[in-house]
């Protein structure tokens with residue numbers, strides 16, 4: 001038997017290999033509607049109701065940096081990213097289980113602050129933190145959250161289901177999280193440089209960051225769009241497919257297209273970019289559309305809807321139509337702001353935890 005490092009096949013290659021091993025267990029319980037491959041697993045709890053469940057792992061230095069992330073914010077974000085996956089199923093969150101592994105020397109007060117952030121977010125979303133587990137960790141803090149949500153069989157929305165001709169819609173703005181992250185990384189580099197040179201801590205750092213507050217907030221405190229799920233409920237809208245934007249617009253639209261067996265054509269000029277991200281991208285001499293298309297971690301919802309239902313979303317000021325679902329053969333196309341149409345498959349992919 002030969003051994004291959006995970007980095008050779010990447011995160012998605014790894015998921016495929018492991019999913020193949022566990023696939024036969026699906027036959028044990030026929031109520032399972034959707035297993036691995038969507039934002040949540042889905043199973044039927046009665047004739048009309050389904051439960052959805054997701055789990056998410058946050059590892060220090062991989063997903064967060066304690067030098068630039070206040071623990072209260074980290075706790076809140078850890079809850080929000082799970083709620084976002086629940087929303088991506090057109091469901092509302094119910095219960096969460098939280099497990100942590102922390103270094104023995106970590107002050108208890110730090111973990112309390114983390115949990116205060118989690119409790120704060122849970123209260124906002126109306127979900128209950130119902131249990132968990134703790135362990136010591138040989139290196140760094142790791143947080144694992146599992147969460148359930150609930151919706152009806154009629155409303156549950158998968159990644160598959162998008163049809164050629166459907167409108168491609170996105171909520172809120174994109175690019176803010178990557179803009180905020182860039183500012184925080186630059187600040188961290190400055191901080192380390194000052195420490196290395198034995199310079200006194202510059203008290204004005206926080207004041208200087210004030211002008212970037214909006215983008216930093218998008219990175220440290222993204223909100224899950226439960227308000228959009230409420231809106232769908234009120235307007236009786238059921239998207240044909242939906243995902244939350246965690247890997248980046250291009251990668252996540254790719255997930256919808258692959259699962260639905262369709263293509264897509266989006267227009268760069270229609271992509272809602274956070275205005276502050278535009279200014280920050282200019283300062284960093286980066287293309288803000290790169291951040292919006294491939295940056296990820298914006299936790300907005302990306303969904304498709306039959307075009308006859310355009311009127312039902314037209315009045316919502318926080319929903320933007322960015323393109324149309326096409327036949328699979330047409331691939332994933334992007335018309336850029338200069339009118340050039342390019343194949344998104346050629347673009348940088350979303351984040352891969354085991355990639356180069």
Ligand SMILES: [Mg+2]
Pocket residue numbers: 039084085088243244245246
């Ligand atoms: Mg997701």
